[in-house]
Amino acid sequence: LQLMNAMRQAITLGQMAVYYQPQMDLTTQKIVGVEALLRWKHPQLGYISPAEFIPLAESSGLIITIGSWVLEQAVQQIQQWQAAGIQDIRVSVNLSSIQFRDPGLPALVQEILQRYAVLPQSLELELTEGVALENPQGAVAMMDALAQLGVRLSIDDFGTGYSSLSYLKRFKVYKLKVDQSFVRDISTDDEDKAIVIAIIHLARSLGLKTIAEGVETPEQQAFLLSQGCDEMQGYLLSRPINSEQTTAFLLAHR
Ligand code: G
Numbered sequence: 044l045q046l047m048n049a050m051r052q053a054i055t056l057g058q059m060a061v062y063y064q065p066q067m068d069l070t071t072q073k074i075v076g077v078e079a080l081l082r083w084k085h086p087q088l089g090y091i092s093p094a095e096f097i098p099l100a101e102s103s104g105l106i107i108t109i110g111s112w113v114l115e116q117a118v119q120q121i122q123q124w125q126a127a128g129i130q131d132i133r134v135s136v137n138l139s140s141i142q143f144r145d146p147g148l149p150a151l152v153q154e155i156l157q158r159y160a161v162l163p164q165s166l167e168l169e170l171t172e173g174v175a176l177e178n179p180q181g182a183v184a185m186m187d188a189l190a191q192l193g194v195r196l197s198i199d200d201f202g203t204g205y206s207s208l209s210y211l212k213r214f215k216v217y218k219l220k221v222d223q224s225f226v227r228d229i230s231t232d233d234e235d236k237a238i239v240i241a242i243i244h245l246a247r248s249l250g251l252k253t254i255a256e257g258v259e260t261p262e263q264q265a266f267l268l269s270q271g272c273d274e275m276q277g278y279l280l281s282r283p284i285n286s287e288q289t290t291a292f293l294l295a296h297r
């Protein structure tokens with residue numbers, strides 16, 4: 044309960060910040076995007092992981108406020124990067140299933156994009172497989188509405204949730220994010236290797252892009268490239284870094 048109250052004030056007190064983790068095209072080795080990752084520095088407790096406080100925010104409904112704030116920070120950041128001459132950088136934002144079920148979401152996304160004069164193709168929204176679980180029809184409608192705006196949708200942590208392959212056909216998905224749990228032992232575990240290959244090939248046959256998460260070694264990178272994975276993200280390239288560090292990173296990697 045105390046953490047809840049602290050979280051309620053965290054944004055206005057300036058304790059929350061959006062960090063960014065770079066994403067690279069495996070073939071061209073160009074930086075093509077960044078994932079926005081929320082950070083909360085509590086004055087007494089220090090950094091609290093979103094894995095800890097996002098579920099709390101979800102159960103209280105506060106995730107709508109926090110999620111809108113992250114979305115606005117990300118879009119404002121795109122505008123600032125473009126003003127600084129950094130073009131063609133996509134920012135992907137994690138969406139909670141609670142946000143995804145909010146009927147006001149498409150209008151919110153559209154309003155923020157317009158306010159900062161940012162093209163929708165610059166924004167990617169990450170959903171997890173679970174969003175379609177309870178209400179597949181509603182999920183299809185929401186995805187259609189978001190895709191209609193021109194923003195891109197990706198499925199985060201792909202392979203760890205309740206995937207229905209038939210949904211992939213109906214959903215307006217642009218990209219699959221291969222979960223880091225499969226990538227971790229890709230060089231040594233034949234089953235993980237087989238799963239990653241299967242996801243990449245599945246995506247390719249359906250006309251979807253792939254990005255591998257949690258890439259930590261050059262061996263993993265080489266394997267993913269050899270299998271036709273499109274992009275990578277992970278500590279090998281960069282940890283999640285703050286706004287200023289990301290600007291410097293993007294300027295240094297052009
Ligand atoms: O960056 P880190 O590994 O600490 O993130 C932990 C978890 O929190 C991940 O599952 C990530 O998707 C999630 N997360 C990070 N930032 C956000 C955010 O802004 N919104 C939502 N809904 N989840 C986030």
Ligand code: G
Pocket residue numbers: 064080137199200223256257258259276277278279283
């Ligand atoms: O659920 P989601 O994929 O959004 O979570 C991303 C999380 O993974 C972030 O919390 C981020 O800090 C973490 N992460 C990013 N790259 C790596 C990596 O190379 N190794 C590990 N162990 N974690 C990573």
Ligand code: MN
Pocket residue numbers: 078137169199
């Ligand atoms: Mn993510």
Ligand code: NA
Pocket residue numbers: 199200201220222223256
């Ligand atoms: Na993930």
